[in-house]
Amino acid sequence: MRICYIWTESFKNLRHFGINIRNDLRFSYDPETQLLSREKQAGLPPEILGDQILDATAILGINGAGKTNVLELICLALKGNEKLQQPTLIVYEFHDVFFYANNTHQKIQAGFPIQKRTDLKDLKDLNVIYFSNVFDQSQLNLGKYILDISTNFRHSNRNPKFGNDPDFDIINQLKFIQSEKFRAIKIAPPKHIEIKIERYTRPSNTDKISKHSDLFRRILEQQQTLRQQAHADDGQLATVAIQGQFLHQILSIHKSNDALVKSVEKTLCSSESDEINFRPALMEVKNNFTENNIQNIWGQEFNIPQLIDIILDLDHHFNLMNIRLDDSLKSSRYTFTLDFYDHLNLPYLEISMIIWMIRSGSINWTGISSGQRAYLNMFSSIWSTLGGARTTKSKSIGTLLCIDEADLYLHPKWQVEFMERLITCLPKLSEQKTQIVLTTHSPILVSDLPSQCLTTLPAQIPTDASNPLVNDIKTFGANLFDIYESTFGLKGQRTGNISSKYISKILRILDADQIPPEEMATLLEASSIIDDQLIKSHIIKRIKSK
Template identity: 25%
Template sequence: MELVYLWVKNYKNIVEQGFNFSPRFRCEYDEDTKELKIIDKDETGEFYPKNFFGDNINVTAIVGENGSGKSSLLLGITNSKIIIRRDNQFYTNDFTSEIHKFTNINREKDYDIIYMDFDLIKINPITDFWDFSQQNIYDKNLYKRIENNFSGNVNFNIIKYKENFYNLIIKYNDSFLSELFFYNPIEIRLSDFIKTIPFQDSQSKYINDKIKSVQSKKYSKIKFLTFLYSKIKNNPELSKLKHFDDDISILEKEQDILNYSRFSNQEEIDNIYKLLQVLENKKIHKFSIEDFYKQIYNENREAFFKLTELGYLEVNLKDKTGREYFDLSQGERKLFAEFLMLFNSISKSDKSEIFLVLDEPDLTLHPQWQKNYIKELIKLLFNFPKKKFHIIITSHSPFLLSDLPKENIIFLEKGKQVYPFEDGKQTFGANIHTLLSHGFFMKDGLMGEFAKDKIKSIINYHEELLKKKLTKNENKKQRDEEKVIYEKEYKTKFRQIQSIIGDDYLKQVIKNHLVEIEKILYDEYLIDKEIKKLEDEIERLKRLRK
């Protein structure tokens, strides 16, 4: 299955434009006459790469400068005229043709679209395509800030997000995670608080310190005190401690906790305590996903998430080198979580044909991971040999383009499809400079603008000196004044710039400019110039004498 052609009538900066997504077929559509041509390269003898990514996978990249319409084109897939081909038959939602026989396609019944933005996981069937739920990848370091900012927003459910994240890790540990390219989570552990509850006089101080630590955060405080109250009140061992009654009375005086306890689900609190008892009775403080954990998790799911929320239970995922999940770079964590959720979404789909629409998924990734992205994505899809995929991906990465033939790339410029690579030139395996200059329309070169301004300052200074005609004898005073300025403000700076230029040819060009500048400003250069002129004249006269 593949998306062959997309016609956008009017969406954002794209107006009456057609886009070819298939390396095999080239379509031309006239909106006025409603005439549609579908040119098959198998019939014309034109080259195109066949089954390049496998029998069940096709890939189309969309690239272009900022504002060229990449994201608009992605969203246009759901509200524009399209042609899809599968099993040697063309399907459409809106096209008509006297030449080509089309079968109508139902977007909701016939295929799924899985859409994933680069920083917001948005995985939805086509029916919910315009109504995404925004749930960021769970990040331990950001959790408290998110909690404080969104605790009053019922539309942002960070706990639900965490639940989804852990659900996927547990569900796919045996299949997906064990094969993932860089990360294989292997253990869960209890936090230190659960492992060593101090049954001694210092317990009172410990509890008070805990209470104080959360007093500035009402959202955290309520949940913490509710749990703490339930645990202490019902623990016979704790009741033997000194100052126990004082500790309980401190808790009971907290109006927030009393209100919360009266109106919260007591069954929920009991479940939390029950799970703690199970964990403590088992005396298991560290265990792997493969054994006891799945059973405990599945039987006590709600209580588990309350405990992780309160910090009593840690999910400690390690890779094969011993790095924990939050030791990974932000890009690695993002990639791991996105691939995990993508795997889950594909697994849940009951459709045999799926469009994967990925909006700049390689953004924020280290170049090494950008180089690996297509390879790892294809490897992920090999887990689903009975499904057919058309990956549609936007990117700013030349590394991604070097993995794709130009026939699999849509180049956008100002909302239109263009063809910057001439016949015979390819993107596949091309060097980065070519891909950047052609694929991303960098017409003014690849040098950084800061460096360009620094280098141009030398050239501009040389041009200004030439305009002043300082080599004339009548301008000697002005030349001397300019020489003082040059030595004070420019000489050292210009030589430093020239010395660190990385390109050898450009470095020599700028050196020549500096030589010419100093020839203008320094008398000795004028004398040498005159000597050379006289020597040339002498040589000329000698030749005449012979």
Template identity: 25%
Template structure:
């Protein structure tokens, strides 16, 4: 099943526009004649994006033109039909196994070229939805309330919703089995579950990539080589003295097994106590509860100062002894107030110990962070470790996990690298049992990506889709702002939206070029569709305009005026032609002394050009 065309009669501020989603056909609906005209698209190339990718369409447009609205129209149509968005006069065209179909409540006239098969009419839109799997992905976080934001309501039905907004809520439910709609859930609970699942999705992506690379299928993106685990300490001044005492007592107590690994585990133990102290400010209830939390450091310090370290058979681990220290705290907790928190901490420290045991690790100088190479075995164990730590019913506030290219440092991946890998990891997490066709809808595909990554996005993405979903026919529809995306797509794969007189309209092509595929990025940028005032930044444009106006208002400019008011403002201008023109303006208002100075400057520039020319001649 492949979507070919939608005609939106009326939906959320968009009226009477047709959206071509096919690179093989052109559709145009004449509302006055109630006629839909179908013709063959120019320069159609079968399997252009890959054997299993039926088409890739980019909806490009300026802010507010309606790109996301069009995408949402498709999402809602595929998940709950037209009755959800009340566009009863809309038209949808699609293709399945070579046959064209269309859905329209109203009778319409169909006109097509002789070589195009006559389409069949569908009377129940459920036939469309049941024949494919819809995947919606967005990294955008919309601050609109969950309880009113329609992206997250039931109309998405069977759609695989991978939006940040949606996952922030459903990840909690997936991890705990509890209702994610509960209003009493804290931000920490929701965020911890989301962070856990996001990290686990990335780890699973890395594992999947590893399996493919073993078979000679390299992944196109530079992947992180290490996982860094960094401890987070409570910075409240009120607690610093007691934490320092515990650190000193712990190092003395565990001195018999001093090692980089154990020093990190000792610091993780101290960070967990700092976490317990931090929890006191969130406690609502009887004073005895807060008192029990605040008394933990004193109870731990008392144990360390009054007990002697007991050698055990497990000589490579200090975690069993840490369990005993915490047990002494729990022993005095007759109401078991601390039981859940401390049990979670003990479980995580045990998992952390197992994870770092026997591995080559890089430890920071202060022993507060470690780096572990992301080998095949480590990736599998890492998923378990993260899963245990980010237990929303327990703890998730004193250790940071982050991927890095540099072991032994606090260097993380860039936001662009994370954004790119998250697109892949979320799609990789999709479980599609059948071989139904897939339609993947991505909002703001290039969000947070450096221009170099934008330039590479389509290439990397189609490689990934072709491999990951090789048993499915896949159609991709994405929204973007970037000319870099445009340059990778033929013009018949692009929908251009623009706002004119408050109304969204579609364009057939850009002003500067008809064919976009392989077009020069600079030419695409200079098209008025993207930048209406050229390539210069607005701040610099205003400053230069003010400078020109100021010069024009002067009757005479002396050399003193030039040096004090204008010289530096002209020198910082990067566009040489513009700089020369402004100097000419100055010269028109200048005395001979200043003109001579400008001539000397020009002569110096000419001499530099002569030297370059002579050198090229010699070469």
């Protein structure tokens, strides 16, 4: 399956708009003549996209041109066609035959062999994925058939799997790091994890008036006692804080389980040792859950008895992870840092699940750049989606991956390698043939894509087919400034506004026949801050000629 072209009469700011997704052929549609045309383009050398990536299309344009709207159109046209009220045309290739599906109510004329389809059943097993690292709480309504792994959707209440909880990100990322696929794509793992946890349990109002209020108070008192023990090391502080929070959370949820509550209460209140120890109480929870076959919580696939085994030995695990308490800021929460050793078989994943279950705690990477976080987020999300139950992997006919703001959070060095890493890594995450459509503001990124892979949206979208989109742009290996000027609306400006205005002022002084003393002082000042060597040499020459 290969999507070739999508056209719509109207979608948001797009009018009589067509997007070409295939790189070796360029399609166009004229609604006035109902003529669908196809033009052959130069093929790409195999080292550009490789064998598994069929096409890569970048959509460029200034802010507000409609780049995200184009991705939304693609997703809805392919998987939510019933949502589109305006006439739409889709062209695709399937088993070496070209087909089109349309609701334009017009008879399509084509200058090449193509067959008509009255529905989109051919596309049923195509995986369409939408990814974006943008987190601004605005969500695209792409429908249930789009694999939406955008940050906005993952952290929204509309997502039952993640439930608006960023801690789930690190759970999926740790699963990814532990997989064979992660080692194959050769991304450097983060080095540190940060855990934040309340020092003490905070019984809710419901807990305080419940018949088990004394039990919740007992857990709090034991945590407070530990806080007063000077010999407690960082690992012990973290262990008792997490054990107490976990025990409190379990009892709050299962307080109707009288057998569980009574056994835990008996264990806590009968302890004769001065040492703070939640181990016997946690063992009671494990035994009760095992006997009653309670395996998970809040519908998540966590094996609670196995997690309790990790909690019972937390102090040992934390010591191996070189746990450290950050007490530089006064807070009601502990902040701990763990070293992350991806080559050792340590229970980082299980600990992240435990912290997620506590709810009053948080866990995340620390000491990594926003670019590294963006990379890890993108590839782990794609991996979990293509390898998860939501995909039609057993009978999939391919994947179309839409990436919005592909360069977001990436340092220029990371932008240099983005396309190469994406094209190299995707085949290792999935064996499916893949097409990529992305939006970007980065001239560095698009310098890796030949012109037949690009579509530039003008500031004003043409309203008729006789005024086509700007496609004749040169980017592959091109000068970065030339790319900026031709695709991102800089209109010849080579520097930021402040320096541009200042240099214009200096050039006006240099153009004068006579320079008064006060302006000569301005030139002298300019010679020390302007770093354009040509302009600087003219300034120095004019100063010396005085």
